[in-house]
Amino acid sequence: MKATCWYGKHEVRVEEVPDPSILNPRDAIVRITSTAICGSDLHLYDGFIPTMRKGDILGHEFMGEVVELGSEVKNLKVGDRVVVPFPIACGKCFFCEKELYSLCENSNPNSSIAEKMWGHSPCGIYGYSHLTGGYAGGQAEYARVPFADVGPLKIPDGMSDEQVLFLSDIFPTGYMAAEACDISPGDTVAVWGCGPVGQFAIQSARVLGAERVIAIDCVPERLTMAANHGGAEAIDFEQHDVMDALKELTGGRGPDACIDAVGMEAHVHGAIGTYDRVKQAMMLETDRPAALRQAIMACRNGGTVSVPGVYGGFLDKFPFGSVMNRSLTIKTGQTHVHRYMRPLLEMIQDGKIDPTFIITHRMSLDDASEAYETFKHKQDDCVKVVLTP
Amino acid sequence: MQTRDRVNLMQVDRWGYVAAGVALLAWGLRRRGVLGGSAGGMAAWLMYQAYTGNNPMFEPLDIRVNRQPSETDAKETIIVEDALTIGKPREEVYRFWRNLENLPRFAPHVLRVRVEDERRSYWEIEGPHGGSVEWESEITRDTPNEEIQWRTTAHRKITNFGSVSFRDAPAGRGTIVRVHLEYVSPAGSLGAAIARMMGRAPQSMVEQALRSLKQLLEAGEVATTQGQSSGRESARTH
Numbered sequence: 001m002k003a004t005c006w007y008g009k010h011e012v013r014v015e016e017v018p019d020p021s022i023l024n025p026r027d028a029i030v031r032i033t034s035t036a037i038c039g040s041d042l043h044l045y046d047g048f049i050p051t052m053r054k055g056d057i058l059g060h061e062f063m064g065e066v067v068e069l070g071s072e073v074k075n076l077k078v079g080d081r082v083v084v085p086f087p088i089a090c091g092k093c094f095f096c097e098k099e100l101y102s103l104c105e106n107s108n109p110n111s112s113i114a115e116k117m118w119g120h121s122p123c124g125i126y127g128y129s130h131l132t133g134g135y136a137g138g139q140a141e142y143a144r145v146p147f148a149d150v151g152p153l154k155i156p157d158g159m160s161d162e163q164v165l166f167l168s169d170i171f172p173t174g175y176m177a178a179e180a181c182d183i184s185p186g187d188t189v190a191v192w193g194c195g196p197v198g199q200f201a202i203q204s205a206r207v208l209g210a211e212r213v214i215a216i217d218c219v220p221e222r223l224t225m226a227a228n229h230g231g232a233e234a235i236d237f238e239q240h241d242v243m244d245a246l247k248e249l250t251g252g253r254g255p256d257a258c259i260d261a262v263g264m265e266a267h268v269h270g271a272i273g274t275y276d277r278v279k280q281a282m283m284l285e286t287d288r289p290a291a292l293r294q295a296i297m298a299c300r301n302g303g304t305v306s307v308p309g310v311y312g313g314f315l316d317k318f319p320f321g322s323v324m325n326r327s328l329t330i331k332t333g334q335t336h337v338h339r340y341m342r343p344l345l346e347m348i349q350d351g352k353i354d355p356t357f358i359i360t361h362r363m364s365l366d367d368a369s370e371a372y373e374t375f376k377h378k379q380d381d382c383v384k385v386v387l388t389p
Numbered sequence: 390m391q392t393r394d395r396v397n398l399m400q401v402d403r404w405g406y407v408a409a410g411v412a413l414l415a416w417g418l419r420r421r422g423v424l425g426g427s428a429g430g431m432a433a434w435l436m437y438q439a440y441t442g443n444n445p446m447f448e449p450l451d452i453r454v455n456r457q458p459s460e461t462d463a464k465e466t467i468i469v470e471d472a473l474t475i476g477k478p479r480e481e482v483y484r485f486w487r488n489l490e491n492l493p494r495f496a497p498h499v500l501r502v503r504v505e506d507e508r509r510s511y512w513e514i515e516g517p518h519g520g521s522v523e524w525e526s527e528i529t530r531d532t533p534n535e536e537i538q539w540r541t542t543a544h545r546k547i548t549n550f551g552s553v554s555f556r557d558a559p560a561g562r563g564t565i566v567r568v569h570l571e572y573v574s575p576a577g578s579l580g581a582a583i584a585r586m587m588g589r590a591p592q593s594m595v596e597q598a599l600r601s602l603k604q605l606l607e608a609g610e611v612a613t614t615q616g617q618s619s620g621r622e623s624a625r626t627h
Binding site: 003005015017019021053055057072088090091093094105106109111112124133135136146 | 474476562563593596597600603604607608609610611612613614615616617618619620621622
């Protein structure tokens with residue numbers, strides 16, 4: 001089969017590789033009909049996530065048709081159309097029973113590597129380094145899906161791939177980020193980063209009752225998208241001082257909740273931006289947390305900072321004094337996707353939200369290499385790429 | 390949880406350090422100069438470690454030495470301990486482990502276990518270079534649903550002994566399985582430290598065994614990526 005493989009920093013190619021096979025009784029094999037490139041795939045593309053190996057198959061946002069089932073998968077049949085959640089979860093352990101699926105204790109075969117880096121291990125994730133299991137990903141023609149009796153969601157007839165594909169990651173991720181803000185009537189939510197997760201966080205904050213949503217980015221098309229589809233007020237951080245603008249927009253108090261949908265590769269100008277770039281290049285810090293620092297400083301006293309953005313390791317100049325002295329709450333985590341798939345599918349069916357607005361590029365899997373470049377450099381107003389084998 | 394004994398060198402290591410220290414010192418005295426001076430300093434450091442029995446570089450590797458093991462046939466042992474919570478009733482976890490022929494399903498490098506009788510069993514273990522090693526194991530105490538103790542010999546020499554205990558986790562959260570293993574390290578603490586860094590030490594095997602046991606009992610299978618496809622074996626890889 002054809003698969004998108006990682007060979008190093010900025011080196012991704014579609015290669016011919018062996019077809020996947022059933023390795024465990026609860027596995028399924030899915031023939032992929034649609035897959036997407038996630039913003040977090042760019043952290044792999046840019047070489048910032050450790051423990052990648054040459055030849056790893058990328059991709060954790062995918063859906064398709066079941067073509068083969070392990071002996072223990074009873075709830076699916078060959079031919080079912082399914083969307084696959086990006087965290088791999090057994091459904092039986094302490095954390096799965098608490099619906100904290102991305103903390104599954106039984107799905108990461110490399111948990112000892114993760115324990116060295118993070119103290120304890122999260123779940124396995126498709127195509128996302130050997131820290132999270134080294135599972136082959138879904139930017140391919142076929143994928144092996146472990147614990148297929150727990151993860152994949154059957155898609156009702158009549159719904160298109162594009163309507164449901166983002167249930168695999170970014171829609172639930174944006175939604176969980178907004179839900180973590182515990183929005184009350186009258187609340188203002190500020191969102192750093194208007195990439196796909198930021199866009200879904202903005203829409204979800206609206207659905208959950210936010211009075212106002214403020215979008216912060218420097219890409220005009222993305223700010224326009226946030227305004228047109230999410231009714232957000234825009235702050236272009238290249239034109240305005242974000243702290244001043246937020247104070248002004250919120251009557252001096254600051255947003256009730258702040259969402260960092262940027263993560264470890266924030267772009268920022270000035271001395272602190274240079275500081276982070278130099279330290280990251282010298283491997284003295286693993287992440288460039290400019291957006292997170294600003295989200296913390298901007299948040300109102302007693303407010304919530306919600307972090308769907310991906311971080312990998314150790315952060316510098318982290319303003320924890322601001323968190324402590326101002327009673328802030330930080331909520332974060334890899335998304336517990338399984339918990340959100342069904343309710344969000346219903347939301348799509350009811351027409352409350354149409355996830356297709358995010359797609360700017362439709363390309364063939366064969367062109368994955370080019371698609372990564374386009375997405376990375378936001379060429380041609382690229383926000384989201386969907387690949388079809 | 391035991392308090393950490395500062396001693397993490399075995400007798401064989403300490404004599405080795407003394408020998409190396411004497412050799413370095415002799416060389417340093419002959420050579421003199423900066424190089425000779427640093428050799429002398431190195432020698433002093435090795436002798437100091439031999440005297441205290443503690444190499445601080447082994448501490449992060451969690452190397453612990455028991456100088457008076459309960460099995461007197463083993464003069465000195467390296468201690469391995471680990472615990473994990475498994476979300477199944479104590480009786481079930483005990484029963485699964487007590488049927489020793491289940492062990493190859495979750496313990497890494499255990500190829501086969503043949504149970505002889507209530508107490509004795511024969512084990513075939515994968516060796517470091519593809520060969521295999523045989524063990525004879527004897528259960529020295531068996532308290533159903535609570536604890537199993539064993540002692541293992543190869544060619545009549547003791548290789549390891551230990552216990553696995555099963556306790557209820559609070560509030561019905563399953564069973565806390567705790568392994569205490571002591572093994573004779575033929576290459577001393579240095580050998581154990583090297584094996585630990587290579588990921589082949591008994592410490593990592595015990596950790597892996599407990600994790601796989603948990604996966605097998607809770608999820609019904611051991612998570613794996615062995616045999617999945619990648620672009621590493623593709624024809625066009627360069």
